[in-house]
Amino acid sequence: MLAAIISLTILSLVLGFALGYASRLFKVETNPVVEEIAALMPGSNCGQCGFPGCNPAAEAIANGQAAVTCCPPGGRMLAEDIASLLGVSVDFSNMEEKEPMFAAIDENNCIGCAKCIKHCPTDAIVGATKQIHVVIRDACTGCEACIDACPTECLQMHPFEVTLKTWRWHKPEPGQLAA
């Protein structure tokens, strides 16, 4: 009885120290996965995830403080990419599939204040003071950073309309028999 207790205690102490030493010896200074995640992120630092920017969000995801589905502009695709990078499975059932949107300026209300321009991470808004601005649709990431900057609320998000070029076949619905 006593021998068993002693031997197990010694064993656990030795192993405990060995593990502790190993964790110091093989410590990884920076987490390389953070950089890899950050490379996948949109990089617009839009803040919709609740973190101050893409790099902090990447760190939070790597540390497990944020879900891989936390980035609305990245959408499902980004979540899948990060999940496969981290080797985790994702539950998409809670993720709202956000339709891709773009910002557009209502030309009747734009006063040419140029306030929105500096909020755009991709320089997608062109214009000058006292001139009506316009959003270059192809360059807009849909980050919504400009929306609150506009004093006249002339900036609004719009969904991309489906055209013959962007129309896709939908997934067949299996029906009740094959469900």
Add this chain to the structure above:
Amino acid sequence: MSNASLISGPHTHAPTSVPYVMRQVIYALLPALLFGIVLFGLPSLWLVMVSVATGLASEALSLYLFKRPIKPFLNDGSVVLTSLLIAMTLPPWAPWWIAVLGVSFAVIIGKHLFGGLGQNVFNPAMLARVMLLVAFPIEMTTWITPAPIFSSAAPSFVDTFIITFGGYIPNADAFTGATPLGHLKTELTLHHSVSEILADYSYFNSILGWNSGSLGETSAILVLLGGIYLIFRRIISWHIPVAILATSFVLATVFSIIDPARYANGFYHVLNGGAMLVAFFIATDPVTAPSTPRGQIMFGIGIGIIEYVIRTWGSFPEGVGFAVLLMNALTPLIDHYIRPRIYGRTRSGKPLPSSQG
């Protein structure tokens, strides 16, 4: 975007459906089944009826429990087919509860616990047969010598009910006898040579089916005709049956040439037991067989080998059930590795070289 009119092509369809396929297989089974009923009399008819009724009831119950639509699945014919196949592999005068246990086991555990139609890994009929054989060896090996319906050898009408529903065979010794494979196995353990054992064996009886055996598998010729009908209708392909029969035939022939006293020849193995029925009707069950022709040939060869090994060196006289289940387990593996070559690609999946730089 769930517009019902948005349907991709093709906008026409071959005249086929799951119920059609199942119906065709049932039609192909009928001659052998009817022959079995005639040969073994009314008790076998009661057994078939109990099987089908149990099958329908278990299917309906399972569908209800799993909250799936009942009517379309009950009507697709698959459960009737499974029930018939199980009945055909039972001893013809087996008591009613053998059929009830076997069929409900096959449908509820073998099929619906795996997810229903198309999802099961193991052939439900063989699962039931093996389960019954292991759990109730006496009932599952009480074989009947042919006692054709309405013939003088047949039991009385009342007795047929006693046999099936009473679980008691009046004057049992007059009716029971060994199957050819069972007979061979027993006699071989008594150190008789194959030529002695088969001295009064008739190949003609095996082909016709005038033998002791399971309800629907004695008649090699009728099962074979049903199978050929299915191949002709393109319901099944030739790969699995030919691979099974050829493998066990070749193996048996080789061993019987090496030691004719200990090993029965190829014809004996192919014509007796469940070989034919399994080759054409059980192993070809699409759900549990590989889906590529090359995979099907491998699958068939595997069944042929295991079947022969169990029959010859195992403790059971018949081994097709185990053979099918073992190969069912390998089917996902076969399907993963055996794939057809894609047009314009090599077998390894690389694009073919261009003939011009």
Add this chain to the structure above:
Amino acid sequence: MMKLFRFRGGVHPEGHKEATTHKSIQVMPMPKRLYVPVQQHIGAPAEPEVSVGDKVLKGQLLAHSQGAVSAPIHAPTSGTVVEIGEYPAPHPSGLAVRTVVIETDGEDKWIDNPVVPLDPSKLSPDEVAVRVGAAGVVGMGGATFPSAIKLKLGKRNKIETLLMNGGECEPYLTCDDRLMQERAADIVEGTRIILRAIQAERAHLVVEDNKPDAIAALQKACGPSADITVVVVPSRYPMGSEKHMIQAVTGKEVPAGGLGADVGVLVHNMGTAYAVCQAVKHGRPLISRVVTVGGGALSEPQNVEVPIGARLSDVVEFCGGLTEDAARVIMGGPMMGQVMPHLDVPVVKGTSGIIALTQAEVNNRETMPCIRCGSCVNACPCGLLPLQMAAQARAGNLDNVVDLGLLDCVACGCCSYVCPSHIPLVQYFNYAKGELTARQQAKHKNQENKRLIEQKNERLERARIEREEAAARRKAEAEAKKRAAALEKAQKEAEKQAEQSA
């Protein structure tokens, strides 16, 4: 007799061709209005050259091609341009396409001097390609790839064999069949022009054996010539698929991701040969085509020569209208054609058929679970595993679908056709292909966004550095000035002191 080869898989759908194969091509009266889309081909849409109110003549250029892959559009008849706007495209979605609407004047007057008719044998290959391109000829089999580009392929790859595709393996369709029967000489002439343009040695007119009249007509038109021969192939769907026709006739397989030209073979459609002959020999642009109007829900099935831009409703009306049990109207054949949202869409260059099907002909049922029967594997002419691909697509594992060979799928529909469980396999593949494109585009956009963000950050950084430098410079200047002033002051004081001391 030529040695033929076999491709794996394929199906034998019921032909349904007897209703139209013996009736000659009818010319339909000109509708009051034509709706001519500017995009009737693969590639960039054409850019309209006319404006609303313009009078146009038959054969006049309506819209010119723009970009490397494009084709011009011509006026199918004379009349007035009344609108250039968005109208429903002949596409399952019914989405709009830019369309030139012409009010016809009934005179059908040709433009004065479209292009001077020429002796094709005196043209250089480049001139042929230019003429074919200017006439707006595209692949008439349904792919609608601009033909001129294919003619120039001969420069890049050595083309040995030209195959003229008269497979027409789709059920119901007989438009190529009738064209071959009635206009065999022009088809052979067009083939000879293409042959010269691509500088190939020989051409085979490949026809399925269920079209004996077409074969006879072509053989007669070819005469004893050695360079163009008729090859009869067995009828089996999808014989008309370019890859499979190449395999059936030459035994060669087009490498994955490649073109027929990679194995020295070029395939053109019979209808294209006819259009090429019209374009090069007679200087006539592609402004009409033969369309099979058929199916069990059509009163008078027949082949009709239809001006481009005529609405399906006009064509169907000319053929006696639909019966009451019409379930679906398909543009093209029932195997690979597209279901039309309604009849108010125009006939375009790629419209081989307008097929109205009854419910019995469609024979669709509710999807059952896959029973893994392998029918689809046996039917697939590309050696794919449709059942596994569909299961992966359904589960959303796009990478696995691609690994299983999604991009090698030609969408022929054999798998769906034979599936006893009526699983819409092709739609799963269409969905997966669309999703794949969408993801690639999203990835591309993501990269572009990153580049823009980096550029902005660089710009801000540069501006900051410049600002700081400017500030530093100003500071330095101010200090220098101060120092100079101090120095001056000191000097002055020194001078003053010197004066005083002196």
